[in-house]
Amino acid sequence: MSKSFDFRRARPWEVALTVFALSAPMLLPLATPGENGFIRKAVAQEMQQVDSSKLVAIGGAVTEIVYALGEGGRLVARDSTSTFPEEAVKLPDVGYMRQLSPEGVIAVNPTAILAVEGSGPPDALAVLKSAGIPFETVPEGYDRAAILKKIDVVGKFLGVPDKAKALETEVAADLDAAIADAAKRPENERKRVLFILSFQNGKIMAAGGHTAADGIIGLAGAINATEGAFEGYKPVTDEAIIKGKPDVIMVMTRPGAGSSDEEILAHPAISVTPAGENKAILRMNSLHLLGFGPRTASAIRDLNKELYGNVSQ
Template sequence: MSKSFDFRRARPWEVALTVFALSAPLLLPLSTAGSQGFVRQAVAQEMQQVDTSKVVVIGGALTEIVYALGEEGRLVARDSTSMYPREAMKLPDVGYMRALSPEGVMAVNPTAILAIEGSGPADALAVLKSSGIPFETVPEGFDRAAILKKIDIVGTFLGVPEKAKALEEKVGADLDAAIAEAAKRPESERKRVLFVLSFQNGKVMAAGGHTAADGIIGLSGGINATDGAFEGYKPLTDEAVVNAKPDVIMLMDRPGHGSSDEEVLKHPAISLTPAAANKAILRMDGLHLLGFGPRTASAIRDLNKALYGKTGNVSQ
């Protein structure tokens, strides 16, 4: 006759093994085909337990999504890129998304933080994440799928997945229509667009692949003049600018800041391009154009019209 198991004298690993053996019959049903639904439900319940009554949002696109979901009442602060809708400007500003101060964010006593990927600096994020305040990072991306994923993550984090699903369907349909219309432009007629972020020591800082500028140019029926030669933003040599042969020079609209159209066209390299010959300078709202949020379908239509519609010298 075997002796009964004495928990008081057992070693820790023996206790753990015994507990697992006794609980296995209860856990077995959860490993069936239906267990995935159980896990998703458990994750959803856990997310809903996060207190999102006072949220700091970092990233203009995320702020737009929160407002589009009708959940702006939860926001207690925003970063400086969150300038749309105008009502958001009334919220306290915790600073630029890439130069955050942990003290500034925590000063508004948030119960949760929602930040776009790429926010920083890293040491500031480390402090915020170690503070115990729930911190959700939303992946950045520059296509249709990325926009819908942002909406899904924000909606789930705020505990309003039904609202998020409805917004995804609406935004997705609008994007499909705008992209399909721009795609009708024959390849032979598509304009080469050089997006200039800034001028540094006389060098053109241009957009390469895997950037918001590259994404919106492609979706709008244009061609990034850098032809995927590099990723991110990079200063170009004068030779590289000339060889890019841009039909249009595109910049962000910054009233009172940056170079004038005349100064841009007189740049030693730009002056030798088709864009300069046609005086094709295009300036657009950076947040609207590069935000990749709920308004991106509108940005696609606006850029397509600016490039090919009857909108002055750019469309000539």
Template sequence: MTMRKEPQSKRLRAMAFSVAAIISSFAAAPDVLAADKLDTSRLVSVGGDVTEIIYALGEQGRLIARDTTSMYPEAATKLPDVGYMRALSPEGILAMNPTAIIAIEGSGPPEALNVLKSASVPFETVPNAYTREGILAKIDRVGDLLAQPDKAKALEDRVGADLDAAIADAAKRPESERKRILFILSMQGGKIMASGTGTAADGIIKLSGSVNAVGNFPGYKPLTDEAIVEAKPDVILMMNRGDGSGTTNEDLLKQPALALTPAAQKKAIIRMDGLHLLGFGPRTASAVRELNAAIYGS
């Protein structure tokens, strides 16, 4: 006896029903709640700066998982990893059975966020701006979501005072002595991907009282050889990836256009921990001081 094949439309309807059933299993959770009603007893944190703030507030006991960028403090690395903040896996997050997710602005992709929201897991976003005020706004937002406004205010006061002192020290340097910094995100296929304006790299360079050598375009973009020579950077700044996968100093200095710059001729290459340098969290004042010491020797 031959078996009749099930029509494709029927199979698709059955598949859609199965997906809906999975999502509905989470639907018992309430819709996104006001901050003072948000259940953060089982919290997933997305964004290294968000995770740092949660620890700085002393509220890490709520955390059940974090994203790949959450590498500080070291205790955070012991938590389950739900993936890179811009390439989240909704299945992995939902498997943790969270009561809420707190994520830095720009997390994604949008499709993953849609699945999470369909599952009625509260997904709260923390604004991101690469300034002193932006850091304090993050702390305020996280404190509000955790219903810890007093702790957040105390942390804001400490962090704000520390930032003010670090920025004031950097600002004492005369403009004529300020170095031109070229932040290189990567070098693939011989092309240098550098930071323009509106980026974390641009923000930390400005806080340190230095000058972004290519601050005439927004975001990150590959530079032409002409643009590299015209930028005349005094210093090259990069993230220290720590896994040996990044471009070596020797490779940088072999790049023909870069070799013509003052930075390459003086071998002035600075590498710093990426989260510390670009995280714009509670430790940013420390990053400003470390960067200044590396650039200017004091």
């Protein structure tokens, strides 16, 4: 009959060896590549990739990034703001990104959905998420870092992180060059820009801080005429417009919408600003200018050229 092991008299190394021997049978099944091994499960979960072979992209920048990554073949539908590149327009349109119909999205039978932050309405998103379709929200933002983050999130969701990293490097270099050129303009030469989102019945809704318009104006070497007054897009008073002293009024080109230059310039507050006196109204493509996607460096250069007549070299 064997003697029992006396822990009180054992040397430390003997205790450690005994504990290992006793516990090994319990630990081994967990570490082995069997069906119940935790390492096997962890690896399997890490390697598991969302099926994005039939993808719906919501948000112009998101769709552009998918194509820029060379993954446009996965797309089965897009929202109405996704009009670049040309191939995107041929896809079924599931509606405006902020007024989505879940039935319209589900009807194209997607295996995954990529939607930029701010898409909605919330109840529509709740229906889509509850339908069991993998859903990824791409964070919105209006600066260099935000653009690169969008590319990173889309690339990882599609399972092409290496392609995303290469695109980030390319886009970052282009952005850095465009921003650096615009930043060369002296502060005292920078124009003040009033971005008008809507003009109806003499009422003006303008862009404040933390908006795409505010972001692109700053990157292009200009100043938002409403700087520091408010955030988001809000109605502005005549007094605020006059106080802002805009040198340029910027509005977006929208087919069949908006007011004429004459109507805007005739506004009592605008007419007495430098922009009104010089009849300085600038109209630009909203999706290109405010998308904050892979083409933003081009948008910075375009706006800088429109404002100042040339681009620094």
